[in-house]
Amino acid sequence: MILQKNWNLFSVNVAMAGTGLYQLSRKIRQDYFSDEKETAPSLEG
Template identity: 50%
Template sequence: MANSKLQAFWNHPAGPKTILACSGLIWTRYGTVIIPSILVLQKNWNFVSVNFALSVTAMYQLSRKIQHDLSIKNQEVAVVEEE
């Protein structure tokens, strides 16, 4: 039961994948705007690259979920049309 609830939460359209994608984009932008210290006058490119990779990975997972949902919907429509 807990597994199905966790899976439902994970696959929800507004679940953690969407939050990770948005968070990664926000922090990537923030990382290009802030300067970590007064003494260091350069951006923290490690911070930017990690958050960019996070957002790209999350968007890829979201696209896979959307494609899967659409394929299931198309299969259901095909079955209904055959009947």
């Protein structure tokens, strides 16, 4: 039985999961817990 351990790939996956969860928490806080009304920027010149 061959067991391969790629700790560099594992650490990158853990970092990506942490970053993704952080970004998801930021989006949820902005969408559901923000009381401020945001104004869309005007694209007309």
